[in-house]
Amino acid sequence: MTDASRLAEHRLAQLKTPAAISKEAVRDISAELNVLLADTFALYLKTKNYHWHMSGPYFRDYHLLLDEQADQIFAMTDPLAERVRKIGGTTLRSTGHIKRIQRVLDNDADYVTPDDMLAELREDNLTFANHMRATHALCDEYGDVATASLLEVWIDEAERRTWFLFESGRRA
Structure with a gap:
């Protein structure tokens, strides 16, 4: 073993947190949670982008x-x-x-209509909830009830956001 590989192994050993789940579970669940985390950052920034660039007669309500x-x-x-x-x-x-693994698509357009903003975020939140459901199923396979429990709350929140965006974007 070279000095460089021993040093790299030593650095990784310092990050080894004892876990009650298998190495395979750690690998698979961590990978899925990291993609969800990348999606979370992307969805956050997209939502803030639309918050900052909202316009029109419902500006205040949509902005808030x-x-x-x-x-x-x-x-x-x-x-x-x-x-x-x-x-x-x-x-x-x-x-x-984040950029390499995110699934939530960026929107760098100079102008997006308020209706399009709400529709795009509605679909993003709906898809986000579905990705969390898939991760929940993976957690169930490995018996990771703590992660599954967190996901349940966040799925409910994403569904609520989807509902609010749907109702806010509906026209009489």
Whole structure:
């Protein structure tokens, strides 16, 4: 073993958190949680982007709604990352890492109509909830009830956001 590989192994050993689940479970659940974490950051930034660039006759209501939703989304980031560490995994390290694995698509358009903002965020939150359901199923397979429990609350929150965005974007 070379000095460089011994040093790398030593560095990784310092991050080894004892876990009550198998190495395979740590690997698979950590990978899924990291993708969810990347999606969470992407959805947060997209929601804030639309909050900052909202316009039109319902500006105040939409502006406040998106601010509330962005805060709720951001509140997931630390518990998600800490859950990865609690089970013995490692988590995201950079915005580049987020960009490589996020599934929530960015929207860098100069102008997006309020109706399109609400519709896009509605679909993003619906898809996000479905991804969390898939991760929940993985946790069930491995018996990781603590992660599954966190996901249940966040799925409910995503469904509520989806509902509010749907109703806010509906026209009489």
